[in-house]
Amino acid sequence: MNDQPQQVGRPRRSSKRILEEAAAELFLEQTYARTTVDDIAQRAGVSRNTFFNYFGSKSDVLWVDFDETIERLSVELEASGPANPVMDAVGDAIVRVAASHPDDRVPWALTQVDLMGTRDDLEASGLRRFMKQAEVIRLFLSSRTAVDDGLQPQAVAFAVLGAAAAAAGVWASAGIGRRPLADYVAEAVDPVCAGFAARR
Amino acid sequence: MNDQPQQVGRPRRSSKRILEEAAAELFLEQTYARTTVDDIAQRAGVSRNTFFNYFGSKSDVLWVDFDETIERLSVELEASGPANPVMDAVGDAIVRVAASHPDDRVPWALTQVDLMGTRDDLEASGLRRFMKQAEVIRLFLSSRTAVDDGLQPQAVAFAVLGAAAAAAGVWASAGIGRRPLADYVAEAVDPVCAGFAARR
DNA sequence: GCACATTATTGGACGCGGTCTAATAACTAT
DNA sequence: ATAGTTATTAGACCGCGTCCAATAATGTGC
Numbered sequence: 001m002n003d004q005p006q007q008v009g010r011p012r013r014s015s016k017r018i019l020e021e022a023a024a025e026l027f028l029e030q031t032y033a034r035t036t037v038d039d040i041a042q043r044a045g046v047s048r049n050t051f052f053n054y055f056g057s058k059s060d061v062l063w064v065d066f067d068e069t070i071e072r073l074s075v076e077l078e079a080s081g082p083a084n085p086v087m088d089a090v091g092d093a094i095v096r097v098a099a100s101h102p103d104d105r106v107p108w109a110l111t112q113v114d115l116m117g118t119r120d121d122l123e124a125s126g127l128r129r130f131m132k133q134a135e136v137i138r139l140f141l142s143s144r145t146a147v148d149d150g151l152q153p154q155a156v157a158f159a160v161l162g163a164a165a166a167a168a169g170v171w172a173s174a175g176i177g178r179r180p181l182a183d184y185v186a187e188a189v190d191p192v193c194a195g196f197a198a199r200r
Numbered sequence: 201m202n203d204q205p206q207q208v209g210r211p212r213r214s215s216k217r218i219l220e221e222a223a224a225e226l227f228l229e230q231t232y233a234r235t236t237v238d239d240i241a242q243r244a245g246v247s248r249n250t251f252f253n254y255f256g257s258k259s260d261v262l263w264v265d266f267d268e269t270i271e272r273l274s275v276e277l278e279a280s281g282p283a284n285p286v287m288d289a290v291g292d293a294i295v296r297v298a299a300s301h302p303d304d305r306v307p308w309a310l311t312q313v314d315l316m317g318t319r320d321d322l323e324a325s326g327l328r329r330f331m332k333q334a335e336v337i338r339l340f341l342s343s344r345t346a347v348d349d350g351l352q353p354q355a356v357a358f359a360v361l362g363a364a365a366a367a368a369g370v371w372a373s374a375g376i377g378r379r380p381l382a383d384y385v386a387e388a389v390d391p392v393c394a395g396f397a398a399r400r
Numbered sequence: 401g402c403a404c405a406t407t408a409t410t411g412g413a414c415g416c417g418g419t420c421t422a423a424t425a426a427c428t429a430t
Numbered sequence: 431a432t433a434g435t436t437a438t439t440a441g442a443c444c445g446c447g448t449c450c451a452a453t454a455a456t457g458t459g460c
Contacts, residue, residue, distance in 0.1 A: 008406050010408035010409070010454060011455065012409095036445060046410090048411095052447075052448080058445090123327050127323050151384060152388075158362035159359040163362075170350050170351045170354055170355075173350075188351060188352075191355075196392075198398075206428075208427065208429075209434085210437035211426065213437080237416080237418090247440075249439060253437075
């Protein structure tokens with residue numbers, strides 16, 4: 001017996017996952033740049049307008065796994081006890097989020113750069129996510145430190161996420177023999193956290 | 201007497217500066233989002249197509265000062281002697297570039313965020329510049345270190361530029377009494393360089 | 401069964417950024 | 431006067447993102 005209350009209204013015909021799979025097929029066949037939203041929607045069996053009921057923009061289809069993984073960052077930050085040094089808390093939380101990402105879900109857009117046909121959309125949509133998580137980290141830091149001069153929480157957030165982004169990119173392009181994502185992220189993020197921790 | 205050889209061909213009717221000024225007027229009058237490329241071109245006295253002879257995209261008009269300033273980064277990096285520790289070289293170069301930016305040229309888009317009407321274009325166009333300079337730094341680091349494992353140069357580049365970007369944003373929003381840009385940039389960038397330097 | 405409310409889907413249209421083609425214009429050199 | 435060079439322009443097109451209104455597919459209550 002399903003304990004979810006039965007939903008009224010018209011049932012959904014698709015899902016983010018279905019649209020993502022349709023998109024991935026088309027991107028392999030004809031690149032991201034040459035694939036239109038209409039193409040993706042038709043392949044998934046819905047109308048073009050309906051695509052925008054599931055995704056805010058065409059490029060959002062590239063981030064379904066990432067968006068699920070990154071939801072954990074604020075949870076991991078809050079899980080850090082107040083006794084934990086704040087920079088360690090930030091670094092550890094980011095590494096744990098990276099560790100929680102399924103090893104087999106390497107983002108297609110990062111490994112098949114040639115098949116994208118452009119970097120602008122990927123990078124712009126990635127940046128929207130970066131800015132959102134930077135705000136999460138900045139608020140966490142501001143709440144854990146007495147001094148909120150505006151600059152240091154922002155600099156920490158941008159620098160540490162920048163390092164993590166670099167690690168993710170290198171990890172994705174490392175090929176089949178790549179080590180776990182968390183290894184790369186730790187190696188990139190630890191020096192940044194150490195540098196800011198020493199400065200406090 | 202002008203020692204520049206006289207240019208053949210049709211003379212230019214406008215310039216990046218003229219278009220930038222026209223754009224700034226319109227952005228103040230009706231926000232960036234509500235201003236079209238056609239608006240800017242007409243205000244500057246040229247056609248819509250001609251705008252694209254001067255700028256690659258609408259948002260490029262926001263970065264004229266920055267684009268002139270950032271040209272110095274590769275020069276400042278090369279000016280660093282081989283005796284200088286590599287992380288110091290990177291940090292110092294970035295701070296010198298920041299110091300060379302005219303104090304009175306605070307980017308309008310950063311101080312008048314409300315009058316932009318959107319952040320997406322500003323951030324996306326900023327990221328294109330970020331990625332370009334990250335590559336400059338990554339190549340510099342790769343050429344100055346024996347080990348090029350791919351990850352560290354990239355992590356350093358992303359982290360240090362991320363910190364600098366955070367500093368620039370905080371500096372811009374600091375108001376009339378703001379300190380020089382180089383102060384903010386140094387404060388943000390130094391811990392990152394120290395962290396990576398200690399790790400070598 | 402039917403009416404109603406709710407949620408999703410759809411068609412069509414529009415504005416805008418970006419791009420393309422081809423014609424025209426404004427210069428210099430000969 | 432003509433040819434070559436560079437810039438400008440008009441018009442068109444594509445695709446993304448958005449909007450409006452109509453339609454559809456459900457569940458609920460009577």
